[in-house]
Amino acid sequence: MSVVDLAQFMDDLAARSGEAILPFFRAHFGLDDKSGAGAPFDPVTEADRAAEVVLRNLIRATFPDHGILGEEFGSERLDAECVWVLDPIDGTRAFIAGLPTWGTLIGLTHHGRAVRGVMSQPFLGERFVGDGATATLHGPRGPRRLRTRRCGGLGEAILSTTDPRLFAEGEEQDRFRSVEAEVRLSRYGADCYAYCMVAAGQIDLVIESGLKPYDIVALIPVVEGAGGVVTAWDGGPATEGGRIVAAGDPRLHETVLRRLNP
Template sequence: MAELSNETRAELIDVAHALADAAREATLVHFRSLALTAESKESQRFDPVTVADRLSEDRMRAILAQRRPQDGILGEERGSQAGTTGLTWVLDPIDGTRSYLAGTPTWGVLISVADETGPIYGIIDQPYIGERFEGGFGRAQMQGPHWQRALATRGPRALADCLIMSTFPEVGTADEAAAFHRLARQCRLTRYGTDCYAYALLAAGHIDLVVEAGLQAYDVQAPIAVITAAGGVVTDWQGQPAPQGGRILAASCPDVHAAALAVLNG
């Protein structure tokens, strides 16, 4: 794909923020509503989807249909739509629907645009807190109700001084969970349940590692863009690019990434 012009990059950034604004409004309509219910997308485990998930994605798709109709779309709730430009918008209308249902403010909206190499720009937005993290096209910054500042990951440190996060303590299969806990035991502090907000915290320099498994492209592409722009590293558990998800290791810097990779692989 040819290098994008500055005008195209500016347009993509503007559209991404318009999507985030629309999703923020849609998700807050139902957040902490006592009438909110959910259905499960799976029969064997509770994988919830709500009216807010679908409304959020529908609002974003409507904007793309108007402003970038030739681009592809991959969304968690409405599937894929082919495009002709070589660019694909990857949308997670609510990452952390379980947290959304529980009323905790750690869920978020994930928006990224990708070419054939993977995500090139992304946004992690937390509507209730009002914080937005973006990365790509030479940008790495956050804005919120208290400040606006550049994003920069933490520097090298021993695993014994690292803070590690994951959404679920059980982390995927039994073998994957065992590998995660082997790594977590070597770290200073382990926290759970933060969904995509953990990746934002890593990009902002507050933690060192996020380790997860069983993820999809829409779960990881925005975090990959934001963390990479902030100076971090995101791969699979073998150290390879992971734009399609799977087992994810996000680290603050190459040294911490290499140390964590060695522990995960025994």
């Protein structure tokens, strides 16, 4: 497929998954807890499963030789040259609370590198699309090129993390807190939307821990395409998840890495 065809296919994936999800949003639906006894609440809904089934079926029909890694139904052909990485609803807690800070993450890797990504928020009619070189918001006001903003110091920065309780007590939490103590403003609970706001130049920094590949792969090409940087805390690739730093300004990213790796 050509680049244009691939872009259209990813747009179709976003549209079809949104059709599967929206009937469940702000409605009554089935809810399960994937966590074990005594573990933190880890919800999954009928909407998560319905959307991932739609995504997998479309990918299999169009690219039968590609691999797939999804949150709800596991992996297949991870040794393929191209692997789709899917999170049908990133931000399930926000979804079940009726808050629109969730999204469908559709990422594509080539030889393990994140090359294309979409974050679709069908309730708001927004799709954040990136290929690592460019990033675009397609929304109710039409397409808009995304660019991160300049922010050279922590004192000017807006920071987001999904939940400060993500960080393990002790050294990991202390390192996060040392960064948070110096920023201008911190916000919690935005999940994937925070990374898109980095790409849009609204937020400067996202710091997280405990992520899975399907939580981050689709967002890497969006942030990088807008001029930002996404890595692990040690500066390595972010595609495997774990402890992640995303910054709109490369100078800010370097500063934060030094703080997280004293």
